[in-house]
Amino acid sequence: MQQDNWLEIPDDALDAAQIQRRVEQRLAQHPAGDEPAGAESPAGVMAALRRQMFGPAEEAEEAAAPLPPLREADIVPRAYHIDWRNPVLGPLNALLRRFVNLEIRRSIYPALEQQSALNRQILAELRRLRAENEALRQQLDSLHRLDE
Amino acid sequence: MHIHQFNPTLSSGDAISNHVAGLQTMLRAMGHRSDIFCEIPPASAPARSRSPDEYEAVSSPENIMLLHFSLHYSDRTLAWLAGLPDRKVLIYHNITPPRYFAGINNTYFEAAGRGYSQLAELSALTEAGWGDSGFNAQTLRRAGWQKTGVLPIAFDARNYAIPPAKKTEKLYPPGANVLFVGRVSPNKCFEDLIVAFYYLKKMRPDARLLLVGSTHKMTRYVDYLQTLVARLHVADVYFTGHVSRADLAAFYRVGDVFLSMSEHEGFGVPLLESMHYGLPVVAYHSTAVPETLGDSGVMFRQKKHRAVAALLDLLLADEPLRQQIVAGQRRRLQDFSVERVRIRLEQLLADLGVD
Numbered sequence: 010m011q012q013d014n015w016l017e018i019p020d021d022a023l024d025a026a027q028i029q030r031r032v033e034q035r036l037a038q039h040p041a042g043d044e045p046a047g048a049e050s051p052a053g054v055m056a057a058l059r060r061q062m063f064g065p066a067e068e069a070e071e072a073a074a075p076l077p078p079l080r081e082a083d084i085v086p087r088a089y090h091i092d093w094r095n096p097v098l099g100p101l102n103a104l105l106r107r108f109v110n111l112e113i114r115r116s117i118y119p120a121l122e123q124q125s126a127l128n129r130q131i132l133a134e135l136r137r138l139r140a141e142n143e144a145l146r147q148q149l150d151s152l153h154r155l156d157e
Numbered sequence: 158m159h160i161h162q163f164n165p166t167l168s169s170g171d172a173i174s175n176h177v178a179g180l181q182t183m184l185r186a187m188g189h190r191s192d193i194f195c196e197i198p199p200a201s202a203p204a205r206s207r208s209p210d211e212y213e214a215v216s217s218p219e220n221i222m223l224l225h226f227s228l229h230y231s232d233r234t235l236a237w238l239a240g241l242p243d244r245k246v247l248i249y250h251n252i253t254p255p256r257y258f259a260g261i262n263n264t265y266f267e268a269a270g271r272g273y274s275q276l277a278e279l280s281a282l283t284e285a286g287w288g289d290s291g292f293n294a295q296t297l298r299r300a301g302w303q304k305t306g307v308l309p310i311a312f313d314a315r316n317y318a319i320p321p322a323k324k325t326e327k328l329y330p331p332g333a334n335v336l337f338v339g340r341v342s343p344n345k346c347f348e349d350l351i352v353a354f355y356y357l358k359k360m361r362p363d364a365r366l367l368l369v370g371s372t373h374k375m376t377r378y379v380d381y382l383q384t385l386v387a388r389l390h391v392a393d394v395y396f397t398g399h400v401s402r403a404d405l406a407a408f409y410r411v412g413d414v415f416l417s418m419s420e421h422e423g424f425g426v427p428l429l430e431s432m433h434y435g436l437p438v439v440a441y442h443s444t445a446v447p448e449t450l451g452d453s454g455v456m457f458r459q460k461k462h463r464a465v466a467a468l469l470d471l472l473l474a475d476e477p478l479r480q481q482i483v484a485g486q487r488r489r490l491q492d493f494s495v496e497r498v499r500i501r502l503e504q505l506l507a508d509l510g511v512d
Contacts, residue, residue: 015464017442017456020485028455028471028478035467039360051352052462054388059348062381069260143264149376 076135082128085121158511159220160189161212163238165230167195167202170402172426173227173250176289176310178204180223183311183499196234209237218242221509226279228252229272238282245283246509248308249293251423251445257344261378276300287505289424292445306505311498312429312490317406325407329395333364333473336412336436338405338427339419340370341396346441347382349418349460355391356466361473364393369408371399409434414472414479417441418460425449432490437472437482439465453489455482 016032018025049057063069091106093099162181167174177193181204184191195206220243227250230238238245255269280286280301287308288294294305335354339345347368354366372379379396386394400408415431417440428449431438438454440446447456457465472479491497
């Protein structure tokens with residue numbers, strides 16, 4: 010079984026090639042494990058169990074990421090400002106835009122305010138649940154330590 | 158000159174705490190006034206420390222404050238440091254990347270993330286950053302430090318002149334003991350140790366896997382490892398938890414080979430400890446491990462578990478080969494002597510204009 014560039018032996022006093030040959034001889038003497046045909050390899054068991062217990066790595070990282078600050082729960086565009094640069098048509102354009110904006114505000118803003126309030130409530134509850142979850146884990150940890 | 162140190166806290170047996178105490182001894186021997194300041198008073202520690210509140214009396218732009226950083230600082234500490242007129246140098250001991258803790262310990266995940274984000278702020282507060290390895294120093298350069306250096310952790314054999322616990326020595330007589338020392342943490346890949354041992358156990362039924370290190374706050378990860386051991390039906394895997402210094406000495410004495418599958422190490426003090434106790438080191442080639450081993454030890458670039466087991470089997474059978482590896486490691490260990498690290502410290506201080 011070729012193990013090219015597998016071993017890294019920086020000590021010049023050691024014969025790296027010979028050591029690698031002797032490892033390969035030992036592998037030949039001890040064929041791959043006696044797992045039943047079709048059974049998962051130990052490395053496979055390791056990986057599958059990890060996924061089962063912790064979920065895929067990317068999902069776990071996403072789930073553990075810091076929650077956004079409360080101010081980001083607010084999705085109402087409160088700082089929207091209508092202005093103009095053109096000295097003649099500018100004021101007319103701004104007037105029209107203000108009128109349209111007023112109508113949009115009347116129809117959509119209540120929904121945005123409601124969503125923002127819900128976002129804040131959910132974020133606050135998430136923070137509370139995370140803190141509670143972590144406290145429970147630590148209690149479990151100390152119970153495990155008592156068992157040791 | 159006043160050259161003081163800050164570390165959030167100190168604890169007995171902790172590598173960084175020992176390093177802080179050792180640096181204080183070196184600085185005082187150089188003729189500097191040197192105290193250690195901790196935010197959290199230590200319960201037990203290798204050196205006496207003082208509270209940051211006491212620092213006001215000695216604070217001066219002429220002083221240098223060495224800031225030890227290995228996870229994150231509290232907002233209070235950052236504000237205090239920002240307000241100090243003293244010259245500041247960061248000594249970076251590495252933060253394990255947060256991704257290793259996702260889904261396993263979210264507190265560490267957040268803390269590690271916070272630590273990484275604090276590095277940029279600290280680069281603006283300090284005039285230099287020292288890593289205890291080139292790997293760590295590189296992280297500092299990426300975070301914004303212009304002036305970096307390497308100050309390795311000194312290995313002081315006097316800290317290991319402890320009689321080994323006889324009870325532990327009797328429980329695990331040497332012969333085929335594979336040892337790993339380090340806190341049980343996902344970056345150290347204990348699952349790979351277990352899988353490699355699974356194969357070794359088929360070659361050597363008398364082998365034992367001794368996993369020496371604290372399992373504190375890693376319940377989910379330990380559950381995973383113990384479930385893996387059960388699923389693979391592999392016997393003689395021992396999780397010792399945190400051990401006393403006498404027990405640690407005993408484990409190193411009964412160990413026959415040290416195996417590391419760790420994917421992330423900022424330095425690796427157990428590698429030096431293995432060198433001291435005469436265990437050949439077999440390690441996965443990653444992060445700071447090759448740098449600490451230097452021209453010694455045996456490393457592998459891919460985690461081929463069966464092949465690692467065959468390598469361990471070879472070393473356990475070939476005493477002359479083991480002794481050759483150990484001889485090379487003993488030579489390498491000299492590079493981390495107190496004297497050599499003291500010379501390095503003097504060079505780094507000279508770069509800062511300190512005589």
